Amino acid sequence: MSATLRRLPQTNDFLNRLRDIVGVAHVLTDAQDTLPYLDEPRGLWHGQALCVVRPGCTEEVSGILALCDSTGHCVVPQGGNTGLVGGQVPDCSGKQVVLSLTRMNRIREVDPGSNTATVDAGVILAQLHAAAEAADRLFPLSLASEGSCTIGGNLATNAGGTAVLAYGNARDLVIGLEVVLADGRVLSGLSKLRKDNTGYDLRNLFVGSEGTLGIITAAVVKLFPRPRAMATAFIGLASPQHCLDLLLLAQSIAGPDLKTFEFMPQLGLDMVAGWHPKLSVPLPDRHDWYVLMELASPAQDGLADTMIRLLAAAADQGIVENAVVALSLEQRTLFWRWREYLPDAQQREGGSIKHDISVPVALVPRFLEQALRAAGDVVPGARPVPFGHLGDGNVHFNVSQPVGADRDGFLARWSEMNVKIHAIVVACGGSISAEHGIGVLKRDLLPDFKDKVALDVMRVLKRTLDPHGTLNPGKVL
Amino acid sequence: MSATLRRLPQTNDFLNRLRDIVGVAHVLTDAQDTLPYLDEPRGLWHGQALCVVRPGCTEEVSGILALCDSTGHCVVPQGGNTGLVGGQVPDCSGKQVVLSLTRMNRIREVDPGSNTATVDAGVILAQLHAAAEAADRLFPLSLASEGSCTIGGNLATNAGGTAVLAYGNARDLVIGLEVVLADGRVLSGLSKLRKDNTGYDLRNLFVGSEGTLGIITAAVVKLFPRPRAMATAFIGLASPQHCLDLLLLAQSIAGPDLKTFEFMPQLGLDMVAGWHPKLSVPLPDRHDWYVLMELASPAQDGLADTMIRLLAAAADQGIVENAVVALSLEQRTLFWRWREYLPDAQQREGGSIKHDISVPVALVPRFLEQALRAAGDVVPGARPVPFGHLGDGNVHFNVSQPVGADRDGFLARWSEMNVKIHAIVVACGGSISAEHGIGVLKRDLLPDFKDKVALDVMRVLKRTLDPHGTLNPGKVL
Numbered sequence: 001m002s003a004t005l006r007r008l009p010q011t012n013d014f015l016n017r018l019r020d021i022v023g024v025a026h027v028l029t030d031a032q033d034t035l036p037y038l039d040e041p042r043g044l045w046h047g048q049a050l051c052v053v054r055p056g057c058t059e060e061v062s063g064i065l066a067l068c069d070s071t072g073h074c075v076v077p078q079g080g081n082t083g084l085v086g087g088q089v090p091d092c093s094g095k096q097v098v099l100s101l102t103r104m105n106r107i108r109e110v111d112p113g114s115n116t117a118t119v120d121a122g123v124i125l126a127q128l129h130a131a132a133e134a135a136d137r138l139f140p141l142s143l144a145s146e147g148s149c150t151i152g153g154n155l156a157t158n159a160g161g162t163a164v165l166a167y168g169n170a171r172d173l174v175i176g177l178e179v180v181l182a183d184g185r186v187l188s189g190l191s192k193l194r195k196d197n198t199g200y201d202l203r204n205l206f207v208g209s210e211g212t213l214g215i216i217t218a219a220v221v222k223l224f225p226r227p228r229a230m231a232t233a234f235i236g237l238a239s240p241q242h243c244l245d246l247l248l249l250a251q252s253i254a255g256p257d258l259k260t261f262e263f264m265p266q267l268g269l270d271m272v273a274g275w276h277p278k279l280s281v282p283l284p285d286r287h288d289w290y291v292l293m294e295l296a297s298p299a300q301d302g303l304a305d306t307m308i309r310l311l312a313a314a315a316d317q318g319i320v321e322n323a324v325v326a327l328s329l330e331q332r333t334l335f336w337r338w339r340e341y342l343p344d345a346q347q348r349e350g351g352s353i354k355h356d357i358s359v360p361v362a363l364v365p366r367f368l369e370q371a372l373r374a375a376g377d378v379v380p381g382a383r384p385v386p387f388g389h390l391g392d393g394n395v396h397f398n399v400s401q402p403v404g405a406d407r408d409g410f411l412a413r414w415s416e417m418n419v420k421i422h423a424i425v426v427a428c429g430g431s432i433s434a435e436h437g438i439g440v441l442k443r444d445l446l447p448d449f450k451d452k453v454a455l456d457v458m459r460v461l462k463r464t465l466d467p468h469g470t471l472n473p474g475k476v477l
Numbered sequence: 478m479s480a481t482l483r484r485l486p487q488t489n490d491f492l493n494r495l496r497d498i499v500g501v502a503h504v505l506t507d508a509q510d511t512l513p514y515l516d517e518p519r520g521l522w523h524g525q526a527l528c529v530v531r532p533g534c535t536e537e538v539s540g541i542l543a544l545c546d547s548t549g550h551c552v553v554p555q556g557g558n559t560g561l562v563g564g565q566v567p568d569c570s571g572k573q574v575v576l577s578l579t580r581m582n583r584i585r586e587v588d589p590g591s592n593t594a595t596v597d598a599g600v601i602l603a604q605l606h607a608a609a610e611a612a613d614r615l616f617p618l619s620l621a622s623e624g625s626c627t628i629g630g631n632l633a634t635n636a637g638g639t640a641v642l643a644y645g646n647a648r649d650l651v652i653g654l655e656v657v658l659a660d661g662r663v664l665s666g667l668s669k670l671r672k673d674n675t676g677y678d679l680r681n682l683f684v685g686s687e688g689t690l691g692i693i694t695a696a697v698v699k700l701f702p703r704p705r706a707m708a709t710a711f712i713g714l715a716s717p718q719h720c721l722d723l724l725l726l727a728q729s730i731a732g733p734d735l736k737t738f739e740f741m742p743q744l745g746l747d748m749v750a751g752w753h754p755k756l757s758v759p760l761p762d763r764h765d766w767y768v769l770m771e772l773a774s775p776a777q778d779g780l781a782d783t784m785i786r787l788l789a790a791a792a793d794q795g796i797v798e799n800a801v802v803a804l805s806l807e808q809r810t811l812f813w814r815w816r817e818y819l820p821d822a823q824q825r826e827g828g829s830i831k832h833d834i835s836v837p838v839a840l841v842p843r844f845l846e847q848a849l850r851a852a853g854d855v856v857p858g859a860r861p862v863p864f865g866h867l868g869d870g871n872v873h874f875n876v877s878q879p880v881g882a883d884r885d886g887f888l889a890r891w892s893e894m895n896v897k898i899h900a901i902v903v904a905c906g907g908s909i910s911a912e913h914g915i916g917v918l919k920r921d922l923l924p925d926f927k928d929k930v931a932l933d934v935m936r937v938l939k940r941t942l943d944p945h946g947t948l949n950p951g952k953v954l
Contacts, residue, residue, distance in 0.1 A: 113725065113839025114870070136729075158674050166733075169672065172649065187930045192837035194869040195646065196908040197635050197685060198915060198927055199953060200935045204681035208674060225729045248590065252613075252702045255775035256643075256733035298732035302779050360669035362590025392671040393591070431673040438675060450675055453664045457942070458677045464941045465934070476676055 011050065014071055018053050018097075021063040026103070028052040037078060037098045040089050045440065047090035049076070052098040058178060058186060058217040061099070065215065066184030068097055069470045075099050076472050077211035079153025080124065082145040084356075085439025087157065087210045087475050096473075101152050104217065110135045115223045116175060116192045121152025121216050128221070137223035140167035144343065152216045158208030160435030162339075165391035166259040166296075167224070169435070171207045176220035179206050182213075182466040192220050205461070210437055211472040213465045227259075227296035231307035232332045235314075235323040236287030240365040243291055243390055245319045247361070250293060253310045257303065260294035261391035262339050268385045271345040271400075272338055282335055287321050291390070292339050339387075346385055346400055351407040353382075353417045355397040357425045358434035364393055367428050374420045375399045379413055394434040397421060422449070438476045446476070488527065491548055495530050495574075498540040503580070505529040514555060514575045517566050522917065524567035526553070529575040535655060535663060535694045538576070542692065543661030545574055546947045552576050553949055554688035556630025557601065559622040561833075562916025564634065564687045564952050573950075578629050581694065587612045592700045593652060593669045598629025598693050605698070614700035617644035621820065629693045635685030637912030639816075642868035643736040643773075644701070646912070648684045653697035656683050659690075659943040669697050682938070687914055688949040690942045704736075704773035708784035709809045712791075712800040713764030717842040720768055720867055722796045724838070727770060730787045734780065737771035739816050741864035748822040748862065748877075749815055759812055764798050768867070769816050816864075823862055823877055828884040830859075830894045832874040834902045835911035841870055844905050851897045852876045856890055871911040874898060899926065915953045923953070 018027045028034050029051045037052045039045075050073070055061045068075050074096045078088040090096040104122040111117070112135045119128060125146040132139040141154060143161040153159075155177070159170045167173065176191040179202075189203060206214045237243050243263050250258050266288055273279065283290075297303050307325055314320045326332040346352050359367045368386055375384040381402030388396040399417060401410035422432050422445070432449050433442050447455060462477055495504045505511050506528045514529045516522075527550070532538045545552050551573045555565040567573040581599040588594070589612045596605060602623040609616040618631060620638040630636075632654070636647045644650065653668040656679075666680060683691045714720050720740050727735050743765055750756065760767075774780050784802055791797045803809040823829050836844045845863055852861040858879030865873040876894060878887035899909050899922070909926050910919050924932060939954055 111837065111839055113721065114837040115728075116837070158678075160672055160674075164672065171678070172645075181930070181934075185930045185933075187934065188928050189931060191906060191908070193835045193906075193908050193911070194838065195637055195641065195835045195866075195871045195911040197637075197910045197912055198908050198919075198923060199685075199931070200690070200938060201635075201648070201681045201685050202931055202934055204678045208676075208678050213677070225732050227732075244590065251592075252775055255702050255704075298729055299783060306776060358670045358672045360588065360591040360593070361671065362588055389672075394672045429668060429670075431668070431670050431675055433674045434670070434672040435674055442675075446675060451665050453658070453662045454666060454676070454679055456662075457658075457664065457679055460941055461677060461938075464937055 014073065015051060017067055018051065018064065021067065022053055022055050022060050026054040026056070028054070037081065037100055038090065040081060040083070040086065045086040045089040048092050048094035049090045049096055049098045050094060052100055054100045054103045056103045058180065061180045061215060061217050062184045062186050064099060065180050065182060065470070069183045069468055072468070073097050074473050075470055077101065077156065077215045079122065079150030079156070080145065080148040082149040083153065083157060083439060084436045085441040087437055087439030087472070088153070091474060099215065101150060101217070107131045108218065111192065112137055112223070114192050116220050117223055118190060118218065118220045119151055120218050121150060123151050125149050125151060125154060132223050133226065136226055138226045139221060139223055141170055141173055144340070151219060151221070155207050155216050155219055156209065156211050157437045160389065160392070160394065162260055162262060162389065164389060165261055166256060171204060173222050174203065174207060174219050175222060177203045177206060177216055178218040179214040179216050182468065182470045187214065190218055190220050210439060210476050212462060212476050213471065215471070225298040227298055229297050229299060229301060229303040230332070231295045231303045232326040232335055233293045233307060233311060233323050234282040234335045235291045235293060236283050236285065236321045237289045237291060237319070238287065238321055240289060240368045242319050243289055244362065244365055246291060246314055247391055249314055249319065250310055253313065254295050254306055257295045257297045257306065259296045260292060262292040262388065263390040264290050264339065264342060264387035265385060267383060268342050268387050269338060271349055271385065272341045275345045275348055276341055279337060280334060282324055282338060283322050285322060292335055342387055346398055349400045351401040351410040353399045353411065353414050355418065355421050356434050356436040357397055357430055357432060358392065358394045359425060359428040359430035361391070361393040363428045364390060364395065367395065367424060367430065370424045371397055371421050374424060375417065378417050378420055379410065381405070440475060443476060491550065492528060494544055495528065495541065498544065499530055499532050499537050503531040503533070505531070514558065514577055515567065517558060517560070517563065522563040522566040525569050525571035526567045526573055526575045527571060529577055531577045531580045533580045535657065538657045538692060538694050539661045539663050541576060542657050542659060542947070546660045546945055549945065550574050551950050552947055554578065554633065554692045556599065556627030556633070557622065557625040559626040560630065560634060560916060561913045562918040564914055564916030564949070565630070568951060576692065578627060578694070584608045585695065588669065589614055589700070591669050593697050594700055595667060595695065595697045596628055597695050598627060600628050602626050602628060602631060609700050610703065613703055615703045616698060616700055618647055618650055621817070628696060628698070632684050632693050632696055633686065633688050634914045637866065637869070637871065639737055639739060639866065641866060642738055643733060648681060650699050651680065651684060651696050652699055654680045654683060654693055655695040656691040656693055659945065659947045664691065667695055667697050687916060687953050689939060689953050690948065692948070702775040704775055706774050706776060706778060706780040707809070708772045708780045709803040709812055710770045710784060710788060710800050711759035711812045712768045712770060713760050713762065713798045714766045714768060714796070715764070715798055717766060717845045719796050720766055721839065721842055723768060723791055724868055726791055726796065727787055730790065731772050731783055734772045734774045734783065736773045737769060738868035739769040739865065740867040741767055741816065741819060742862060744860060745819050745862045745864050746815060748826055749818045752822045752825055753818055756814060757811060759801055759815060760799050762799060769812055819864055823875055826877045828878040828887040830876045830888065830891050832895065832898050833911050833913040834874055834907055834909055835869065835871045836902060836905040836907035838868070838870040840905045841867060841872065844872065844901060844907065847901045848874055848898050851901060852894065855894050855897055856887065858882065917952060920951070920953060
């Protein structure tokens with residue numbers, strides 16, 4: 001390969017030492033081989049790399065980091081390469097090493113008695129779902145990319161998704177971690193303990209640090225009893241405040257059985273309908289807003305009654321305009337399609353300026369009222385389709401271009417739109433990255449939004465745990 | 478005061494500067510005034526202090542720390558002074574400053590719409606319970622000391638208690654934190670956000686650090702819908718394995734409605750009965766083990782049916798020997814008394830060698846079998862009364878002295894007993910401090926039990942965040 005020929009002798013020496021650690025077949029340098037690790041799915045970032053190294057076990061990760069840290073090579077850890085903020089993509093220097101964890105995909109143990117699973121970082125989320133199910137258990141983390149994202153990536157980015165309301169973020173689902181530090185030392189914390197107060201909580205320092213403080217190589221995660229009954233409703237409502245009122249009512253009546261509370265506007269349904277004209281509309285009339293609400297319980301019965309009682313109470317109080325409850329698994333699947341197809345439909349509608357924000361749950365209506373107005377002020381005719389996890393205060397405030405407008409011209413307004421929307425977020429005490437993380441996309445925004453002392457502490461932690469700047473440089477900070 | 482007269486001029490200058498910050502009335506130096514802050518309730522530790530300072534707000538805490546850090550004075554933060562490992566007690570040098578947070582006891586806000594409460598660190602846990610209840614919400618953290626412990630202390634020690642099974646530890650109940658760092662800088666993280674992925678998770682670094690990395694001055698905690706229905710059962714079983722089988726069955730049938738799963742042996746009941754002879758026995762016959770199990774739900778009804786169905790299934794499978802369900806609030810209170818009176822009864826039985834340990838839930842039976850045998854090997858006739866939070870794998874393995882034995886002679890075997898029991902804990906992959914923390918009691922044990930790399934990282938974090946060793950020196954590390 002010409003690219004290889006032009007490399008300096010010390011580079012060849014470095015690559016040979018990597019090959020000694022993981023085997024020749026697992027150090028990729030050929031452009032064809034490395035491409036899938038350098039591009040990210042939406043095409044927003046494309047990087048170059050010295051090589052892609054694919055370790056098969058924790059000891060190999062340790063060896064790679066010890067080598068890179070001592071020779072001044074930077075390492076970009078990568079799981080399923082599905083992140084939305086560019087955290088998993090190397091820069092364009094061609095000097096960084098991409099460390100892919102996908103070969104480490106062993107489910108080490110499922111322990112139904114302790115309700116835990118011990119897994120390698122490269123295990124694909126759907127694979128973990130299946131392993132839990134085979135033991136009559138549930139691993140609840142649920143995302144659009146679950147067929148290709150890895151549990152290590154989920155933990156490194158503290159992934160969210162549609163089950164956060166009942167089960168929490170990735171952070172809340174992990175009990176123990178094995179982490180390789182920048183210099184190759186292995187922090188062994190694969191405990192299955194529900195309670196352990198022996199010193200500082202190091203686990204949460206690495207969860208959500210996007211590979212900048214250490215590389216997660218394995219985890220012990222929580223399993224839950226598998227729901228046996230489910231009740232799903234598609235509900236039409238007049239306003240975000242009505243959606244919030246319904247949420248509080250549902251929490252007070254169904255408590256922890258409330259598992260899903262996703263919302264979207266009529267425009268979202270219109271977009272999905274436009275691209276999927278054969279999909280049956282769930283409700284006969286049009287409503288300004290919709291909620292997809294799901295209850296689930298390990299008990300066999302009683303849940304349909306709870307759902308009916310809940311919806312009847314909501315109707316009595318004038319909270320909902322109309323609602324339909326799924327009577328079959330097919331109907332449930334149909335309801336979910338309207339939610340699941342939305343991001344793709346919005347992408348097909350042309351340019352979309354995205355915001356992954358959160359505000360205190362009670363302030364979602366205020367945020368939406370102000371943000372919807374602001375989006376139209378920045379680009380008249382722009383079509384905001386805010387949707388997502390109302391129960392967590394997490395809104396994907398994505399703004400589609402005006403019909404027929406120029407895509408690039410619209411996307412050129414990205415920053416301007418961000419500034420306006422983020423100002424409203426801040427005024428509500430919110431966050432500019434609710435679940436997608438910082439990566440490179442929001443790195444330069446962070447100093448404007450983060451508490452100065454918190455940012456100082458983050459920087460000092462980074463310097464302390466990664467003094468040579470080996471781990472995922474240029475991400476987060 | 479003679480003690481004051483003997484102080485060096487620079488000490489008087491220091492005290493005057495403290496008085497400038499908090500007011501004369503809130504710097505205590507008189508022996509009478511300081512005593513309640515220097516003794517801990519069980520009389521295991523008694524310290525001396527230069528003074529006790531009682532700030533009224535975060536800015537005052539900041540001023541105190543800036544002063545102490547720059548003048549080389551060490552600070553021992555203290556909440557309700559109820560900790561069980563001596564973390565809140567100063568050493569005997571008389572040079573340390575006790576910083577009591579009890580004056581900071583304001584509930585800043587209860588937001589039922591966002592299901593959060595924002596509170597000062599010195600708010601007493603029971604006060605927070607009441608504030609949540611007044612807003613028709615539940616704050617679930619529940620401990621024996623809830624009438625006097627503070628939420629700041631609960632968070633600093635990551636308190637556990639009887640509601641961990643359903644709601645998690647203190648760590649799991651906090652959303653936002655305000656923390657004063659060693660040098661007086663204020664880290665403002667009082668966000669009400671359920672999701673926020675803007676950088677490293679600093680919150681969990683301070684939760685459970687026992688005041689050695691920063692002083693928690695305020696917190697945003699999660700509130701939950703208040704349970705409206707409750708079903709409580711007292712159950713007799715033949716062995717710990719049967720208790721575990723019942724736990725798994727209860728989780729699969731009742732799911733998140735399972736709120737309490739406490740266990741204790743017959744000897745525990747005998748001890749309580751001995752000191753409370755008028756307390757009605759919950760079950761007519763004797764059983765080797767007992768479980769106090771509680772379901773709770775925001776739904777009004779259906780729970781008693783679930784409990785009956787659960788117990789019938791358990792009986793069918795030969796898991797339980799007998800069970801009784803509380804038919805009134807009085808009966809529920811009675812069941813709980815048997816659990817709540819146990820620690821006190823055991824104390825009255827003479828010397829007790831304590832272990833607050835956890836193991837993976839599935840290994841509780843194995844641990845108990847081995848530990849019960851070991852306790853008798855160390856001190857023949859010793860009476861172990863293991864009890865606690867089986868659902869979390871958390872056993873209070875407390876060993877009472879043989880009947881009529883010499884108390885001091887028995888307690889002199891403390892270390893020897895610890896060594897044996899902790900060896901079994903370690904062989905089970907367990908922890909020597911499940912919920913009480915490290916403090917001074919277990920500080921010197923930590924290096925034998927903690928992963929070496931984890932301990933190194935803990936030490937480097939301590940040096941980074943508290944370079945002058947100002948915060949609670951000699952605790953944890």
